[in-house]
Amino acid sequence: MSHSEGRRDHGRVPRRSLLPATLCAAPLLLRPRASLGTPPPGSLTWRGFKSRFVSQDGRVVDPAAPEVSHSEGQAWALLLAEHHDDREAFGRILAWTRQRLAVRPDRLLAWRWRVDAGGVVDDPNNATDADLCFVWALLRASRRWPRDGLQGVAFAAAADIRRLLLRSVGGRLVLLPGARGFEHDRFVVANPSYYVFAALDDLASALEDETWSRLADHGERLLFDARFGRWALTPDWVRVARQDGRVSMLPNRGERFSYDAVRVPLYLAWSRRGTPVMLDPFADFWTDRTHAYLPAWSSLTNDGLSPYAAGPGIRAIASLTLAAAGRSPAGLPPPGGEPLNYYHSALALLAEVVGRETGLGPAALRASAT
Template identity: 50%
Template structure:
């Protein structure tokens, strides 16, 4: 299947329509899952706390929580999340958000750069809130964010139209740095519906092509970070980050599963990696240069993403196998992955 065809499937109106319809009738499991996540990781003012990272907050967590709150029809929590994010992280001069808040620091928001994945999810959540609750202000803000994502975060790198990880710092003299896990195809689909523009299809098609071309190591896995050389489009692992399929790249198969792209190599590779019977435990990561794996097991959240990919590959249903509890949420990121896996299963018809 050509990348353009895969991108069209990922952005198909029929699947998006089904997602919107389901968003109006959230399942019981998601309500329970969201309540457990909210009660543990959301501060009273609407800040999502990353318990594994010095209790910072960032736009990925705000965006994921905002979307989950909409899907659970939890308007009170959504409004707290939205209000805190707007008041604390909104940038001057565009419709994007500063990526991080550090509690207790002299300047809690000390880096004005954005994180594109967070912006995609915030915009998506705003658009869904606008539809669900008749919030014209949310629809307007989500559409304005979509416009600035196209304007500020799409660039050409070699033969690819790419999604920059942030507006600053990723376009170097001879190469561009991208994060494959920032290609949140379900969010891109939602923004394309709100702000129709052929650029979305180019972005999605080249994103699929990039994922197909950037497979490394024994299992053919996408990396956490990737460089694209401007002169010829050559792909390589950057020296600035560990050369791993790890906590970022785990979201690549998640987002492909979310839009039903079961036959993409960037989903098949991780599914094979996680189910390799030679592992003594399910690894949290692998080094893409030597195929070494983490000495410890993957978190429950990564395990849920692995179950989701396996269910999609087997054309079976994804079902929660136990109630949500403290053992399922050892930290913010693991819990967030479990939350997202449930939403992905719901949207893609596997739940």
């Protein structure tokens, strides 16, 4: 599958209104935070993630597809290593990433590397969310380990994101999902889950460049305008019309709230933008009393649900979202569903990081298991 049409191999009435102007100036904590609960023993840890998914040379390996590694996995692992003050792992992961994925003429990362193609990049296009997470991990690490010279690397990569991936479309400042394959005559394709808001806001502060804040503000508005179906959920992929900036679902790829869009509330909760007006649709969906189980996805054209329960990573994000919205995770349907694979493990650990860094409470994964 080409990254130009989306990366993840998973599987109609919009509710629109004006986003309150006060949201853009909202402080990080706007309301009492609900606790995520007490962690039970035996839950996923960063050490366990490293042991299972990070090779000795620093490659993040998904056992379900061990022949492929992605810039997304490398960048997320760097964020996790920095958060856990794991300098040794950070160095290994960074070294592999720079050696294997930094092969483009710019400072963006190639999104996919394959063992079965001879240990080479087989698609040099980038994945912008991974680039943002990569830059943010370097920026965070430069503060934790200031002698490692990482700030300059972060700033240089950020400059290429700004130069190559930002577009003015119908009055909106839009973040392209990749440098190639997303711009068309009448519309531009965007992925709402690629807006890593805390990273954008951090870059705005670190670089003293309001372009990053404006991009985040426009991304927040895009999310508000991209609400579809019974629960007013965000699609995996959207189209932004060049003429007027209208947001619509991308046919065939963007008609579900699914494995991409599930990261939207995660990234909102990690930022000052995780307000009730932004998070309530997700919280309402996940606590709908008509659900016999926690859905892994929903069709935004007919409100259909996945025929199986969501896995632990999605459950962790749901738990985090409820806490960020001031609700109790006890309102979630019973657990079950997909196993704790690479993707769910990464999402669960990221939710744990968000819980710790925002003061929401203990690890979302561990709370969601109670």
